[in-house]
Amino acid sequence: MTDDKRPQIVVLGGGFGGLTFCQVFSDPRARVTLIDRQNHHLFQPLLYQVATAGLSAPEIAQPIRSILADRQQVEVRMDEVVEIRPATREVITRQQTIPYDYLVIALGGVTTYFGHPEWEAFAPGLKTLEDAVRIRRKVLLAFEQAETATDPAVQRRLMTMVVVGGGPTGVELAGALVELARTVLHSDFRNIDPGQARIILIEASPVVLSNFPDDLAADATETLRRMGVEVHTSRKVKSMSAEGVELDNGEKVESVNIIWAAGVGANPLMRQLGVELDRAGRVKVNPDCSVPGHPEVFAIGDNASFIQPDGRPVPGVSPAAMQMARHVARIIEEELGSPGRDPLSRPAFRYWDKGSMATIGRSAAVAWIRDIHLTGFPAWVAWLVVHLLFLIGFRNKLAVLVQWAYSYFAYKRGARIISQPRP
Amino acid sequence: MTDDKRPQIVVLGGGFGGLTFCQVFSDPRARVTLIDRQNHHLFQPLLYQVATAGLSAPEIAQPIRSILADRQQVEVRMDEVVEIRPATREVITRQQTIPYDYLVIALGGVTTYFGHPEWEAFAPGLKTLEDAVRIRRKVLLAFEQAETATDPAVQRRLMTMVVVGGGPTGVELAGALVELARTVLHSDFRNIDPGQARIILIEASPVVLSNFPDDLAADATETLRRMGVEVHTSRKVKSMSAEGVELDNGEKVESVNIIWAAGVGANPLMRQLGVELDRAGRVKVNPDCSVPGHPEVFAIGDNASFIQPDGRPVPGVSPAAMQMARHVARIIEEELGSPGRDPLSRPAFRYWDKGSMATIGRSAAVAWIRDIHLTGFPAWVAWLVVHLLFLIGFRNKLAVLVQWAYSYFAYKRGARIISQPRP
Numbered sequence: 001m002t003d004d005k006r007p008q009i010v011v012l013g014g015g016f017g018g019l020t021f022c023q024v025f026s027d028p029r030a031r032v033t034l035i036d037r038q039n040h041h042l043f044q045p046l047l048y049q050v051a052t053a054g055l056s057a058p059e060i061a062q063p064i065r066s067i068l069a070d071r072q073q074v075e076v077r078m079d080e081v082v083e084i085r086p087a088t089r090e091v092i093t094r095q096q097t098i099p100y101d102y103l104v105i106a107l108g109g110v111t112t113y114f115g116h117p118e119w120e121a122f123a124p125g126l127k128t129l130e131d132a133v134r135i136r137r138k139v140l141l142a143f144e145q146a147e148t149a150t151d152p153a154v155q156r157r158l159m160t161m162v163v164v165g166g167g168p169t170g171v172e173l174a175g176a177l178v179e180l181a182r183t184v185l186h187s188d189f190r191n192i193d194p195g196q197a198r199i200i201l202i203e204a205s206p207v208v209l210s211n212f213p214d215d216l217a218a219d220a221t222e223t224l225r226r227m228g229v230e231v232h233t234s235r236k237v238k239s240m241s242a243e244g245v246e247l248d249n250g251e252k253v254e255s256v257n258i259i260w261a262a263g264v265g266a267n268p269l270m271r272q273l274g275v276e277l278d279r280a281g282r283v284k285v286n287p288d289c290s291v292p293g294h295p296e297v298f299a300i301g302d303n304a305s306f307i308q309p310d311g312r313p314v315p316g317v318s319p320a321a322m323q324m325a326r327h328v329a330r331i332i333e334e335e336l337g338s339p340g341r342d343p344l345s346r347p348a349f350r351y352w353d354k355g356s357m358a359t360i361g362r363s364a365a366v367a368w369i370r371d372i373h374l375t376g377f378p379a380w381v382a383w384l385v386v387h388l389l390f391l392i393g394f395r396n397k398l399a400v401l402v403q404w405a406y407s408y409f410a411y412k413r414g415a416r417i418i419s420q421p422r423p
Numbered sequence: 424m425t426d427d428k429r430p431q432i433v434v435l436g437g438g439f440g441g442l443t444f445c446q447v448f449s450d451p452r453a454r455v456t457l458i459d460r461q462n463h464h465l466f467q468p469l470l471y472q473v474a475t476a477g478l479s480a481p482e483i484a485q486p487i488r489s490i491l492a493d494r495q496q497v498e499v500r501m502d503e504v505v506e507i508r509p510a511t512r513e514v515i516t517r518q519q520t521i522p523y524d525y526l527v528i529a530l531g532g533v534t535t536y537f538g539h540p541e542w543e544a545f546a547p548g549l550k551t552l553e554d555a556v557r558i559r560r561k562v563l564l565a566f567e568q569a570e571t572a573t574d575p576a577v578q579r580r581l582m583t584m585v586v587v588g589g590g591p592t593g594v595e596l597a598g599a600l601v602e603l604a605r606t607v608l609h610s611d612f613r614n615i616d617p618g619q620a621r622i623i624l625i626e627a628s629p630v631v632l633s634n635f636p637d638d639l640a641a642d643a644t645e646t647l648r649r650m651g652v653e654v655h656t657s658r659k660v661k662s663m664s665a666e667g668v669e670l671d672n673g674e675k676v677e678s679v680n681i682i683w684a685a686g687v688g689a690n691p692l693m694r695q696l697g698v699e700l701d702r703a704g705r706v707k708v709n710p711d712c713s714v715p716g717h718p719e720v721f722a723i724g725d726n727a728s729f730i731q732p733d734g735r736p737v738p739g740v741s742p743a744a745m746q747m748a749r750h751v752a753r754i755i756e757e758e759l760g761s762p763g764r765d766p767l768s769r770p771a772f773r774y775w776d777k778g779s780m781a782t783i784g785r786s787a788a789v790a791w792i793r794d795i796h797l798t799g800f801p802a803w804v805a806w807l808v809v810h811l812l813f814l815i816g817f818r819n820k821l822a823v824l825v826q827w828a829y830s831y832f833a834y835k836r837g838a839r840i841i842s843q844p845r846p
Binding site for chain 1: 502519818821838840
């Protein structure tokens with residue numbers, strides 16, 4: 001591409017891990033190329049609000065090259081990775097072959113259906129802006145169709161929404177959907193009562209948010225039920241069709257709106273590395289986050305399976321990806337300063353667990369930071385503040401704040417737009 | 424649908440005309456059904472800002488049923504009109520047949536290509552949110568592709584944008600595009616200089632904004648040129664392909680980004696009325712805005728061809744559509760109050776010309792209100808204030824104000840999102 005003779009670092013993915021790497025890596029002795037399929041960094045934690053018409057897509061996305069505009073040694077390429085060749089140290093994209101001296105794999109996860117890829121057609125996942133806009137369209141359209149339908153059975157099926165998976169995304173989706181139906185859409189229809197909509201959350205564990213401390217998981221389950229969500233715990237989906245889902249206890253739910261929030265797997269490209277993967281398809285990385293046998297290749301975030309010294313895995317959350325990115329940036333900077341250094345002398349990554357939080361609805365959330373457990377209004381305020389602070393860009397912070405204030409005081413949502421005509 | 428025995432008014436279209444009718448018609452002795460293909464009212468004057476990444480789609484759109492939530496006698500149906508049957512007083516939609524006592528046709532215009540429908544594939548028009556998002560995607564993607572391209576000829580073609588039509592939409596698009604390239608994208612790329620992008624505006628008249636007073640049209644032409652737009656006046660498009668356009672003087676312009684802002688025609692459904700249409704396909708309405716031979720049917724806005732007593736036509740602008748809507752609402756209200764009244768005694772519509780305005784770029788616009796002609800900064804402020812005031816909904820006003828302030832002070836744009844993956 002250029003005659004630049006500096007070592008080439010190639011970063012795959014502009015999510016939390018890849019972007020953080022490019023932001024903190026500051027050694028001018030190397031050049032960095034970031035490759036992403038999309039032109040934007042997506043603030044995934046708020047994606048469910050786009051899916052439920054609370055925020056518009058551009059409010060949680062920012063052009064990657066604009067975020068990195070002042071980092072002169074970083075080049076951003078909108079392109080798709082099709083192959084990784086560790087043997088020859090090359091990445092093959094749709095448009096070209098890029099050699100690397102260091103490779104940082106931060107491609108993130110993909111939605112997986114536990115051996116039922118055919119379910120994707122009935123139950124979209126929620127990983128990209130397109131996913132979110134598609135879910136928003138389906139949900140809003142269902143109410144529009146119910147309003148003009150004359151058969152009560154059809155109306156019921158249209159007004160039944162099933163969320164599969166009771167992790168943070170599933171809980172947040174179910175809460176936002178029940179509020180959409182019961183407060184936002186409430187007085188806008190003439191022939192249906194949106195308050196009669198059924199929101200069903202299906203979770204295989206005995207509680208939702210099973211990775212949270214027991215008291216918070218119980219509180220979240222209880223809060224969802226009080227808001228009107230039908231929470232089915234210890235239940236799995238047995239089969240799925242265009243008509244609805246069947247659960248493992250034989251119960252059938254008729255629904256045209258099924259949303260999949262149950263499985264996140266690693267990118268299929270990981271298999272090309274020829275190294276050991278965990279069950280979710282993530283690379284079992286060395287303590288320094290490098291790929292076994294390839295000290296010049298690192299896998300971070302949802303592409304890495306990292307077991308901490310106490311035996312617990314690092315969870316697949318954005319702070320972990322960002323911490324790994326900083327760790328890898330520091331390792332590469334040090335090696336550029338003292339070439340020939342033994343990779344075995346690299347420091348091990350240590351995960352700093354900041355706790356976790358999930359919002360459930362208006363003034364309702366759960367949060368824990370070490371020994372501090374919050375529920376209800378305090379947890380909700382903590383959630384709002386943390387998410388506003390971590391949103392990238394002043395404009396997005398301000399725009400999201402405006403939307404949230406509007407939703408809170410007006411009981412409305414700012415992005416109730418069906419953005420594509422019906423087929 | 425119901426056992427309601429009140430007279431049924433059917434309104435086709437939720438644009439400026441149809442929505443205004445539903446907002447001002449307040450006689451409880453009739454019920455009103457509004458039918459629109461979309462679930463949202465679109466603030467068309469700002470659509471070009473969605474196309475050029477300044478605003479996000481939900482910021483200029485509002486759910487129709489939410490705007491009309493407190494008008495209990497109004498029912499909103501998201502549905503598509505496929506046939507109008509004046510003889511039997513019925514409207515056929517995709518989903519049902521709706522009889523009417525009064526019909527208000529406010530379907531708006533469609534993009535027309537002056538006998539060259541094949542040009543649509545190369546040069547999308549700008550009428551809907553989907554159009555705007557598609558143009559935004561094409562424009563932003565062109566710069567991304569130019570960044571990775573290696574052939575300078577390919578880069579030049581990708582960075583050449585052609586706008587056909589120098590009316591307000593074309594002028595606003597060309598101005599916004601040249602600012603996008605020269606200030607917003609300016610420092611975000613490494614291999615191309617977005618400031619070298621060519622923006623070409625083609626207009627058949629000797630000046631742009633030919634419906635404006637001469638001094639303002641001349642000022643707009645001059646301002647665009649100073650901003651770097653290549654303005655070709657007295658030129659028409661002779662042919663078009665995926666490679667670019669050929670003008671009537673034989674000049675060829677290679678471009679992958681052609682935007683059509685030249686022709687607005689009436690909805691093809693008008694032909695089903697069996698009445699006389701003008702060249703643009705609009706109904707030559709009676710002085711009361713009714714359709715000749717059908718006193719119970721009204722055509723307003725871009726569906727009506729209305730010649731004023733002084734021989735000048737009412738222009739196809741939103742204030743005209745809204746004024747006609749109010750006029751028709753008053754006529755129907757009066758007739759409901761005194762049934763059997765002679766339609767010939769209806770008052771004639773009178774257009775109140777409020778003037779017109781078009782923005783060109785940062786601190787640059789033209790505006791005229793009767794004898795007052797404004798240019799430059801005063802015109803631009805007037806444009807901002809008027810557009811903010813007329814935007815529907817407090818949230819949209821606030822959100823757009825935030826975006827504009829951001830763009831003005833940060834020289835950035837808030838919606839630089841390529842919202843669908845490349846094929």
